[in-house]
Amino acid sequence: MRTIGIDLGGSHVLATTVDEGGKILDRKEIDVVDHEPDAVIKIIFEAVDAVVAAAKGDQIAALGLGSPGNIDLDAGIIKYSPNFGWRDVPLAEKLRERLKMPIFIANDARCATLGEHAHGTGQDTQNFVLLTLGTGIGGGIVANGTLLIGNAASAGEVGHHQIRATDGFYCNCGKIGCFEAQASGTGLIRHALAVAPSFPRSTLVAGKADKLGSKAIRKAAEAGDPHGVAAWARYLDDLARGIANIVAFVNPEVIALGGGVASAGDYMLKALRPRVEVLSTMVPPGATRIVTAALGNDAGAIGAATMARRGGLTTQGDRIPAHVS
Ligand SMILES: [Zn+2]
Numbered sequence: 001m002r003t004i005g006i007d008l009g010g011s012h013v014l015a016t017t018v019d020e021g022g023k024i025l026d027r028k029e030i031d032v033v034d035h036e037p038d039a040v041i042k043i044i045f046e047a048v049d050a051v052v053a054a055a056k057g058d059q060i061a062a063l064g065l066g067s068p069g070n071i072d073l074d075a076g077i078i079k080y081s082p083n084f085g086w087r088d089v090p091l092a093e094k095l096r097e098r099l100k101m102p103i104f105i106a107n108d109a110r111c112a113t114l115g116e117h118a119h120g121t122g123q124d125t126q127n128f129v130l131l132t133l134g135t136g137i138g139g140g141i142v143a144n145g146t147l148l149i150g151n152a153a154s155a156g157e158v159g160h161h162q163i164r165a166t167d168g169f170y171c172n173c174g175k176i177g178c179f180e181a182q183a184s185g186t187g188l189i190r191h192a193l194a195v196a197p198s199f200p201r202s203t204l205v206a207g208k209a210d211k212l213g214s215k216a217i218r219k220a221a222e223a224g225d226p227h228g229v230a231a232w233a234r235y236l237d238d239l240a241r242g243i244a245n246i247v248a249f250v251n252p253e254v255i256a257l258g259g260g261v262a263s264a265g266d267y268m269l270k271a272l273r274p275r276v277e278v279l280s281t282m283v284p285p286g287a288t289r290i291v292t293a294a295l296g297n298d299a300g301a302i303g304a305a306t307m308a309r310r311g312g313l314t315t316q317g318d319r320i321p322a323h324v325s
Helices: 037-054 091-099 108-119 179-183 185-198 214-222 226-250 260-264 266-279 296-310
Strands: 002-008 012-018 024-031 060-067 070-072 077-081 086-089 103-107 128-133 137-143 254-258 289-292
Touching: 002 037, 002 108, 002 296, 012 037, 012 296, 024 037, 024 296, 037 060, 037 091, 060 091, 060 108, 060 296, 070 103, 077 091, 091 103, 103 108, 103 296, 108 128, 108 137, 108 254, 108 296, 128 226, 128 260, 137 179, 137 226, 179 185, 179 226, 185 214, 185 226, 185 260, 214 226, 214 260, 214 266, 226 254, 226 266, 254 260, 260 266, 266 289
Parallel strands: 002 060, 060 103, 128 254, 254 289
Antiparallel strands: 002 012, 012 024, 070 077, 077 086, 128 137
16 A cells, blocks of 8 residues: 655655655656645646556555645644745645545655655664755754654754854844855855855856856865865865754764765765764764765655655554545
């Protein structure tokens, strides 16, 4: 029996069906252009219809959906979506009306954490953190075997703890020096721009500041370009600072890094691990392994499907929920 897992991104909807082992059986991705709720819901239905048709009658137990923003988990209401500018959209109710199956909605980063914990690098761990280093930093925390949700479903918003409150970059949330502003893929670009005046002969930024990508900076660093090396080092220092704080708060067994910047793999990990170790002063050395996440861009959809299978945003059990019509 399969469940549907949907990753609702800012520019696309990815719908999947996933088996009990966390394997994606079918997938359909559709771009989102119009951000009005009804237009996005129409695209969700189109993507769901495609994966339901591909299932060829195989039973589908429930649907899970991960969305950016703050979600009322019980009511399935998107309280606030930064990508779409939504407030109080009763998404679960709208999906349930037509699809006639149990619907579960949660924050996309928490879904990705659930997916990576159940089927990726977090398997068999009791204390686990996923950080996605993309345009921003999404996160989720499993502590003592339980995915932390918090009082208003906001536990795990680690991207907005400040690591450079006086000398950092402005964050989209309005604060200065948030972990996300300093250590996301966007943060890497900002570090490269910030140190650019010290490298007047660098070709990394010249004439293409608005097209500069994090991958180009990392590649330049790998190739030994002085500007790239300087930006990458500043980036790693800030990433390590935020990770060391998380190590102190959570003492996880594993921290998995996903998102575009984490595709640097060992090149990043080898330089990052000693930096984190130095800053983790009160935690025994080697207590936390820092690794690259296993599920990549599919973690959110797989986690949403896992949530549907379990009947909620939980690390516990693998049960199919009772049918709700
Ligand atoms: Zn912030």
